[in-house]
Amino acid sequence: MNKKVAVRDLGFQDYKKTWDYQETLFQEIVDLKIKNRRQGTTLKTPNHFLFVEHPHVYTLGKSGDEENLLVDEAQLKEIGAKYYKINRGGDITYHGPGQVVGYPILDLDNFFTDIHKYLRFLEEMVILTLAEYELQGQRSEGETGVWLDVGTPFARKICALGVRASRWVTMHGFALNVNTDLGYFDHMIPCGIKDKAVTSLNVELGKREIDVNEVKQKLLVHFKTLFEAELIEQKARV
Structure with missing residues (x-):
């Protein structure tokens, strides 16, 4: 088991370019696992954690409904945003400036083989981070992500989650609204939840x-603790 995780901050990057980079890292891990199985080798699989900030973009997951995007192609151009259908779970999500987006690309065989636990750990990482700002982040039953004031008329989402996993290798991740222009959420039904x-x-x-x-x-501090990982910060490359 390799609990080392290479951490890279990609800065401000186009969504599609970053998605392609994720796919490359993801496939490298999957290919190595297949090689190990076929050849009986025990080569260690790597793990990655990417931070990035995207220009305005809407992404729709495999189970999403296109009607949850409330603007057409011409209107997308007017507001300077792009739109992609992608291969993660979940519905529609917005990414943009001022948002902390994290993409852990992990071989869960190095940690634990439980997707439910993986999602709960990502939520817990965010909840513990919010607590440092004296905010009580919460889970909402049946709704992945992190919320505030769950169960009240003032419930509001602060962090979205959506992942893909194959052969216990993960990609995509979370989007935490930090200094985000929330006006862009008016052009969609967030995660398909009215x-x-x-x-x-x-x-x-x-x-x-x-x-x-x-x-x-x-x-990162909370990720390291929850996953019992060894973090290795590296220079960004895409």
Whole structure:
């Protein structure tokens, strides 16, 4: 079992370019696992954790409904956003500037083979990070992600999750709203759930600008603890 995780901050990157990079890393791990099985070798599989910030983009998961995107192609151009159908679970999600997006590309054979536990650990990483800002993040039954004030008329989502897994290798991940322009959520039905609001860290903390790098470091601390991982920070490459 290899619990080393290479951490790379890709900065501000186009969604499709990053998706292709994810696919490359994902396939390298899958191919190595297949080789190990066929040849009886025990080569260690790598793990990756990518941080990135995307230009405005809407992505629709495999189980999503296109009607949850409320703008057409011409309107997308007007608001400077792109739209992709992708191969993760879940419905529609928005990514944009001021949002911390994390893509753990892990071989869960190195940690635990339980997708449910994996999703709960990602949520817990975010919940523990929010607690450091004196916010009580919560899970909402039947709705993946992290919320505030669950069970009240003021319930609002602060972090979306959507993953893909094959042969226990993961890709895609989470999107935590930090200094995000929440107006872009008006052009979609977030995660296909009507009448549910969204929020961000800076809105919850009185609209002050939040240090994004500080948030990333807090997330990594909790990721390391939860997954009992050894983090190795590396230079970005796409």
